[in-house]
Amino acid sequence: MTPTTTWYLVLAAVLFGIGAVGLMVRRNPLVMFMCIELMLNAVNLSFVAFARAFTDIDGQTAVFFVMVVAAAEVVVGLGIIVSILRNRPGATVDDLAELRG
């Protein structure tokens, strides 16, 4: 009994769900970023599973670009977090409401 594409897709769905719950529950901005990484990895996993199922290398190319964009996103996001938390140590995302209308 070998794992089929469906198994990988179900695993990716569960991983995505865990990341989404973490994003909604946690209030530390760094941990929220980690949850976004979890969700991106879930999508990467399903991309690779589809690439194997259809023997099409385009899926792996998409994963490559997702990784690059994720790296850039983490760099910019952590820069923003550093510049916010430097002025207000220990701030959670609930404290950051300056732009509220």
Added chain:
Amino acid sequence: MELLVFVLASVMVLAGAVGVIAYRNPVHAALGLVLTLFGVAVHFVSMEAHFLAAVQVIVYAGAIVVLFLFVIMLLGVDRAEDLDVEPFKIQRPLAVIVGASVTGLVIAAVVRGRSTLGEMSDAAAPGDDNIRALARNLYSDHVLAFELTSVLLIVAVVGTVVLTRRSRRPEVSQ
């Protein structure tokens, strides 16, 4: 054998993911993230995506998590977050309900549509075939996107330096 690898790697992935959202200390959450990323890399290897598995370990587990740990260290936010404090009473159960519903919907869609996927091809590719095919695809069909990626990285680096620079003028820094 493949089943054993799948089960072990899936346990790694799910345990790490639960660790990320359950640990109070951000350092422990980052270590849970490492476990998840390694599990996903194992899945990549078992799906013949060797290059992406290497990139996953080097870029994600190597660079991104180290960046997270550096920021945690730099800001000194390694204090444990008190998970018992809930500003909105209904937020946590609502989040679990929404997450479970989304997961259930996706699983239902996957299970319903599994007849369109067909069987996985068992053609064992040679070791370097994956990298060669990926490079041919990347540098022919997606070469413009690949070049734009370099622009994106430059913009990200410059933007981060500008964001985190301490201003010399005292009236700007509040």
